[in-house]
Amino acid sequence: MISVAGNLLSLKKAELIARLCGSKDSEVLNKAETIAREMIPFLNCKYCFSEVSVKINDSDIDFGFAKTQSRSLAGYLGNSQSCCIFAATLGLDIDRFIRLKGTVSITEQYLADAVASTLIESLCDYAVNTIPDADIKRYSAGYGDFDIKFQKPIINYLKKFHDCNISLTESGLMVPQKSVTAIIRKRK
Amino acid sequence: MNILENLKNRRLYFDGAMGTLLQQKRLKTGECTEQWNITHPEEITAVHKSYIDSGADILCANTFGVNSLKYADCEPYIAAAFDCAKKAVGGMENKYIALDIGPLGKLLKPLGDLDFEKAVEIFANTVRIGVKYGADLILIETMNDLYETKAAVLAAKENSDLPIFVTNAYGEDGKLMTGADPKTVIATLEGLGVDAIGLNCSVGPDKMLPVIKTYGKYCSLPIIVSPNAGLPELKNGKTVYDITADDFAKCMQKIATIGATVLGGCCGTTPEYIKATKDLTCNLELPERKVTPKTVISSYTHTVEFGDIPILIGERINPTGKKLIKEALREKNYSYILSEGVNQADAGVHVLDINAGLPEIDEADALCSLVYGMQSVSNLPLQIDTSNSLALEKSLRIYNGKPLINSVSGTKKSMSEVFPLAKKYGGVIIALTISEDGIPDTAEGRLAVAENIVREAQKYGIKKQDIIVDPLCMTVSSDTQSANITLNSVKLIKEKLGVPCSLGVSNISFGLPKRDLINSCFFTLSLNAGLDAAIMNPFSAQMMNAYYSFLALSGKDKNFNKYIEYSETVADSTATVSTVFSKKKSAMDSELTLSRAIIKGLTAEVKSTTEQLLLTKNPMDLIESEIIPALNEIGTAFEQGKAYLPQLLISAEAASEAFKVIKTKLPSSADTSKKIVLATVKGDIHDIGKNIVKVLLENYGFFVEDLGKDVDPEIIVAAAKNAKIVGLSALMTTTVPAMEETIKRIKETYPDTFIVVGGAVLTKEYADMIGADLYCKDAMDTVRAAQKIFG
Numbered sequence: 013m014i015s016v017a018g019n020l021l022s023l024k025k026a027e028l029i030a031r032l033c034g035s036k037d038s039e040v041l042n043k044a045e046t047i048a049r050e051m052i053p054f055l056n057c058k059y060c061f062s063e064v065s066v067k068i069n070d071s072d073i074d075f076g077f078a079k080t081q082s083r084s085l086a087g088y089l090g091n092s093q094s095c096c097i098f099a100a101t102l103g104l105d106i107d108r109f110i111r112l113k114g115t116v117s118i119t120e121q122y123l124a125d126a127v128a129s130t131l132i133e134s135l136c137d138y139a140v141n142t143i144p145d146a147d148i149k150r151y152s153a154g155y156g157d158f159d160i161k162f163q164k165p166i167i168n169y170l171k172k173f174h175d176c177n178i179s180l181t182e183s184g185l186m187v188p189q190k191s192v193t194a195i196i197r198k199r200k
Numbered sequence: 201m202n203i204l205e206n207l208k209n210r211r212l213y214f215d216g217a218m219g220t221l222l223q224q225k226r227l228k229t230g231e232c233t234e235q236w237n238i239t240h241p242e243e244i245t246a247v248h249k250s251y252i253d254s255g256a257d258i259l260c261a262n263t264f265g266v267n268s269l270k271y272a273d274c275e276p277y278i279a280a281a282f283d284c285a286k287k288a289v290g291g292m293e294n295k296y297i298a299l300d301i302g303p304l305g306k307l308l309k310p311l312g313d314l315d316f317e318k319a320v321e322i323f324a325n326t327v328r329i330g331v332k333y334g335a336d337l338i339l340i341e342t343m344n345d346l347y348e349t350k351a352a353v354l355a356a357k358e359n360s361d362l363p364i365f366v367t368n369a370y371g372e373d374g375k376l377m378t379g380a381d382p383k384t385v386i387a388t389l390e391g392l393g394v395d396a397i398g399l400n401c402s403v404g405p406d407k408m409l410p411v412i413k414t415y416g417k418y419c420s421l422p423i424i425v426s427p428n429a430g431l432p433e434l435k436n437g438k439t440v441y442d443i444t445a446d447d448f449a450k451c452m453q454k455i456a457t458i459g460a461t462v463l464g465g466c467c468g469t470t471p472e473y474i475k476a477t478k479d480l481t482c483n484l485e486l487p488e489r490k491v492t493p494k495t496v497i498s499s500y501t502h503t504v505e506f507g508d509i510p511i512l513i514g515e516r517i518n519p520t521g522k523k524l525i526k527e528a529l530r531e532k533n534y535s536y537i538l539s540e541g542v543n544q545a546d547a548g549v550h551v552l553d554i555n556a557g558l559p560e561i562d563e564a565d566a567l568c569s570l571v572y573g574m575q576s577v578s579n580l581p582l583q584i585d586t587s588n589s590l591a592l593e594k595s596l597r598i599y600n601g602k603p604l605i606n607s608v609s610g611t612k613k614s615m616s617e618v619f620p621l622a623k624k625y626g627g628v629i630i631a632l633t634i635s636e637d638g639i640p641d642t643a644e645g646r647l648a649v650a651e652n653i654v655r656e657a658q659k660y661g662i663k664k665q666d667i668i669v670d671p672l673c674m675t676v677s678s679d680t681q682s683a684n685i686t687l688n689s690v691k692l693i694k695e696k697l698g699v700p701c702s703l704g705v706s707n708i709s710f711g712l713p714k715r716d717l718i719n720s721c722f723f724t725l726s727l728n729a730g731l732d733a734a735i736m737n738p739f740s741a742q743m744m745n746a747y748y749s750f751l752a753l754s755g756k757d758k759n760f761n762k763y764i765e766y767s768e769t770v771a772d773s774t775a776t777v778s779t780v781f782s783k784k785k786s787a788m789d790s791e792l793t794l795s796r797a798i799i800k801g802l803t804a805e806v807k808s809t810t811e812q813l814l815l816t817k818n819p820m821d822l823i824e825s826e827i828i829p830a831l832n833e834i835g836t837a838f839e840q841g842k843a844y845l846p847q848l849l850i851s852a853e854a855a856s857e858a859f860k861v862i863k864t865k866l867p868s869s870a871d872t873s874k875k876i877v878l879a880t881v882k883g884d885i886h887d888i889g890k891n892i893v894k895v896l897l898e899n900y901g902f903f904v905e906d907l908g909k910d911v912d913p914e915i916i917v918a919a920a921k922n923a924k925i926v927g928l929s930a931l932m933t934t935t936v937p938a939m940e941e942t943i944k945r946i947k948e949t950y951p952d953t954f955i956v957v958g959g960a961v962l963t964k965e966y967a968d969m970i971g972a973d974l975y976c977k978d979a980m981d982t983v984r985a986a987q988k989i990f991g
Contacts, residue, residue: 035844043846056373062434104311104378111310112577114888115538118895119801119849125888160934172439173432175402177344177377179306181313183883183934188311 013099013174014139018055021134023048023127031126040123047113047120048127055131056103059139060174061096061196068092078165084156085195088149092197096143098150099170100135101178101191102128110189132190140196150194158195160184166193203258203296203337204363204395207422207461211482214258214298214339214426214464215251216474222247223439234266237280244281248288252295254471255478256464260300260339261285261330268325269304275329282333298339298365299330301352308347310576311378313885313910316351316598323355330360337363341426342401342466344369344377346388346500347600353392354597357624365462367400367424370411379501379579382414384601387498390421391602391626393661398424401466404431404443405451409458416459420491425452425460429468441468449476456481459489493665495700497551497628499581500600504550506628506668506700509756511551511733512747513583513604514544515704517570518555523864529558529566532905534573541574547738548766551604552578554595555585564591571595583630583735589617596625603627606735607670609634610649619660629662630702633671633689641679643688646671650693668700668733669693676718677711683722690729700732705743720746727754745770794822794858798830801850803857810861819862823901827855831899835980848980849892855899874902874990877923879916880909881942884935889959893927893979900983902990913942920946920953925989927982928972929959936961940970947971954989956982 067074071083114121154160170176178191261281285297306314338356343349356364389397405427430443465473495506519526528536556566583604607630608618631653633646650669671689674682690701709718720742727750748766751757797805834851837843880887887909930939957972967975976982
């Protein structure tokens with residue numbers, strides 16, 4: 013996986029406000045920014061991607077390593093013949109940081125969680141910019157009718173070629189929790 | 201010849217990859233290699249034979265991916281694997297077949313959802329079968345999590361007498377995926393008593409060199425190295441690796457000179473790689489490695505070494521003399537206790553003491569919960585502090601790393617209970633200089649007890665470097681010579697026995713007023729006498745002043761970095777001015793009502809105002825007239841969309857601060873008549889929403905039993921017995937079935953219990969569908985519901 017320095021990520025205000033359920037209170041936002049700075053040493057941001065061929069027949073999609081059925085994903089891919097399989101994570105220490113915050117203050121834990129959710133999106137945006145010809149829009153398992161269980165074959169495939177340390181719990185939650193997997197089409 | 205005997209005299213060679221060769225033989229995508237043990241045994245045997253022919257001494261039976269998470273019945277695969285390997289060995293002497301155990305593919309709790317004991321049982325099943333089919337040794341490999349490694353090692357130790365070899369998979373950052381650095385892995389595995397350790401997989405031999413050098417410097421066991429053939433890439437639909445056999449072997453030659461005595465290959469390697477490696481290294485002399493014994497403990501990420509800089513052990517998690525800790529233990533409110541640990545960590549301690557010794561509770565259960573809980577929020581090593589041998593055993597078993605064990609004494613009973621546990625699970629033991637005759641009143645007497653303890657420990661196979669002696673501080677208020685005796689004991693024990701010393705420093709002043717004055721002076725004297733570790737209160741400014749000043753004055757603080765950093769946190773000596781100022785400020789702030797302070801979330805002001813008001817007001821009056829109205833005002837604003845969740849939380853936390861102060865004035869017992877059980881259901885490891893609900897409910901006077909996350913339905917049903925309301929949360933659609941199952945089981949057993957549900961994925965319709973009594977959209981909604989239900 014490719015490492016990214018934590019201080020290269022940006023805390024987009026609009027995204028953060030959305031994750032704080034709309035709160036624009038300046039004290040809250042300042043506190044969130046302070047927590048973001050505290051978080052930097054705990055960040056172990058990484059991403060990886062592999063290009064694969066894809067065959068689409070109506071809603072049947074064959075990536076070669078696995079197949080799925082999804083009308084919405086087929087719509088996103090259009091008539092692509094290849095796409096990127098992508099994963100990114102902020103790392104396990106962020107899970108610990110958020111848990112640690114919970115012992116001190118539920119508010120700080122809540123803010124830390126919101127900040128981390130904003131930062132993983134920032135990591136994905138940063139990473140996608142480095143992938144040749146990649147569209148900025150990503151499509152993750154769980155969107156539309158794209159089965160969330162497809163996270164498993166994505167992670168298993170990426171593990172073959174990258175040091176992809178993302179795993180899934182029995183119920184399909186990713187660990188580290190601030191991780192993303194996605195299909196990325198080519199830019200039109 | 202036994203493999204361990206063989207290893208003393210020569211280098212041994214593992215085989216290389218199995219999967220790489222089977223892919224050349226058309227192993228299908230998605231097909232597991234172990235399936236070929238049954239469908240293509242002749243191919244497996246052929247691969248093994250090719251490695252024997254290339255010079256391998258140890259074959260890994262093709263069992264890496266076989267476990268009961270994957271297969272209901274593992275035995276056919278393991279039996280077939282050993283059959284294939286034995287055919288390849290064909291009775292040759294000094295060839296060994298290893299039961300090959302790989303990771304389970306699931307992260308253990310608290311990070312993931314696999315229970316530690318469940319992991320031990322899964323590995324144990326594999327070990328039992330491997331022993332049955334004639335394994336010569338057990339290889340636990342490619343482990344990228346220290347906790348999972350420990351589970352596998354315990355399974356191996358508890359189910360066989362075979363030699364245990366362990367290799368871990370380090371990332372490019374030189375750490376395991378879950379954060380352990382090499383010194384931590386070495387300390388933990390040596391503590392567990394395995395026979396050889398090292399690294400495999402992830403990268404090629406060149407990238408392994410920094411980690412191997414660390415092993416060379418700190419590892420006293422034989423070192424195993426089995427790298428990949430570099431990095432994989434997909435070329436023309438095939439996976440290829442970027443290091444040739446010759447380059448691989450050259451690098452392995454360097455690795456052999458550093459000190460590795462067991463060499464092999466992992467992904468991408470073939471018999472060619474093993475032959476090339478053996479050709480270049482088999483005639484090299486076995487290196488003489490001199491590893492200096494060190495007294496080391498670890499958490500799951502890093503080690504703490506005794507003997508260089510004096511170590512601070514935070515003493516605050518101990519119910520003795522602490523009303524709030526006692527209450528928290530009785531109520532199983534572990535989050536309060538964990539916050540004490542986190543605060544001590546912030547204050548600068550290196551190790552946290554964990555003591556749950558309260559007669560009226562299940563100490564083993566409490567201690568385990570605290571050890572587990574503390575390790576899920578802090579990466580400091582822990583000192584497990586108990587005289588209850590069951591509590592000690594259970595907590596040592598689940599500890600992730602190599603702990604500090606407090607303590608053993610010089611009595612036969614104590615030594616016979618503690619030493620076997622320390623030998624099995626690993627740990628550094630604090631040895632108290634108490635014999636069958638009590639505490640000697642001379643330094644020489646305490647030295648004699650210490651010597652006896654060290655001698656006895658060695659009979660159990662516990663090395664001297666895993667003992668720290670505590671010559672005990674008796675209070676000077678009952679014996680004016682006790683400080684001198686202790687200081688002389690420290691000097692004598694360090695000189696004659698050569699082991700580190702620790703003290704529970706604050707004992708020296710028991711019974712005297714202004715204890716910190718005595719404690720801090722005694723602390724300095726002890727440090728000067730050579731004290732290596734102190735169990736102390738890091739919130740005492742005088743103690744911390746003494747510590748950092750000592751480091752600076754004794755040359756243990758290069759460039760005074762630690763002292764300068766610490767000094768910036770210390771109030772200026774013109775504190776009288778700032779004290780007056782802060783008193784004036786308090787006076788101004790007291791014009792700020794308690795209600796307003798809560799609404800504004802001014803935690804410090806809430807605390808000071810509550811303390812002042814309690815001088816003249818009844819606690820219950822304060823709650824009714826100031827706190828509840830404040831919560832209602834912010835709660836209503838939240839419900840009307842005029843305030844948002846962060847503001848609600850900030851106010852709730854400020855209110856919690858007021859309650860903490862009030863609790864010290866109210867009778868100890870918690871009011872359980874308004875009991876609510878909360879849990880995040882099985883399979884779901886998110887809990888922030890539930891924690892928010894808990895804080896608000898407690899503020900409104902409800903007694904909350906928080907069962908945590910990923911909770912089995914049976915546990916929730918059991919807790920529902922005396923609860924009027926059970927609150928369940930779930931975050932994902934995949935975990936809602938678990939919620940439905942839990943609701944069904946509660947209703948079957950306690951039909952009158954009210955079930956309230958919430959969580960990101962839920963709606964009222966869904967809640968109705970799964971049998972819940974009520975759906976609450978947010979934390980405030982839950983509070984209103986609870987108020988209505990309780991009436």
